[in-house]
Amino acid sequence: MTEREEPAEHGPEHEGAAAGSQTWPTCPSCGAEVAPEDGYCEECGADLLVRRSEPPAADPGACRNPQCSNTSYADGYCDQCGSPAADPRDRLERDLGPVAGVSDRGLRHSRNEDDMALAVIGDRDGPPTPVIVVCDGVSASYKPETASAAAALAAREQLVLALRRGENPQSATLAAFEEAHKAVSALPPDPADETNGRASTMVTVVVGARELTVGWVGDARVYWLGAEPRRLTADDSWAGRMISDGTLTEEEAFKSPLAHTILRWLGPGAPEDPANLAVFEPDGPGLVLACSDGLWNYVPDADDLAHLASGGFGGLLATASALAAVALEGGGHDNITAVLAAWPPRAPEPGAAEQTAEINATPVEGTHL
Ligand SMILES: [Zn+2]
């Protein structure tokens, strides 16, 4: 089992990656060359085996008030009971088979500022490559839910594009963070205060057949939940720095009101450094979990997360739901996003969503709230 933090090489090599020397993917059905962004072969119409999670629905759905089934809103409020309007991002559940996730508003926030974007890149001759992006909009920034959405989408598309072009997962990951940063930076700032731009944190995972390639900026996390569970990311936060410096213990650091202050983000004013990168080679089967702090605040320990995820929920989506339920049972103080992929990656088996989650809300010690 090895993990190494790459001194991420930065720079212009990502630009021009589409230059003529690249190997372009071919249609698995007819062999015609296709562009990496194509979903279908222009020659024969074959599905090019890239599956993406759906964006949030346009329709907001039923009123948040459980006593009200109204679905019409005016000026952001239910026009029957006056509750704040429902939002499709209140609860997102996405299941692509080898990767599935949940994003939930939680119980205390008025909207879900987290987002996730998933993909599975199929391969006719080998296992598929699941791709995970989890973003958490920075609460103090302007319209953080737009920053997380823009970052997640831009990163996912860049990862799909680069991986289908045959780029290695590390350079694909670095390029995805650059694209996400550009996408967030391109959003207009607060018209009332132009210094207040938009900002999001982000983690990405490329679930390869031999290794997991993890990228991150900010304090969303990735965990390996296998025989020896462990965290694969180190928070870009005040607490994370104090712990890595050896200045404070984890327990001490998280008692500080500064604990969650992030030191890196995507968007205007962000430090220019390339994203953090880690490559992890599992030595046996397991799950990879990408999550926002709305989950890990309640269950920070990798062993505890592995224990909770081993509950036999009958599918990745049900297991992700069960993890999110632990945070909701604990108070749902923040937005919660939990995405799981199985390793080694297997061929898609959609339909796991239909299985019922048994909610395992075993209290876990060591919460930071
Ligand atoms: Zn074709």
Ligand SMILES: [Zn+2]
């Ligand atoms: Zn209502």
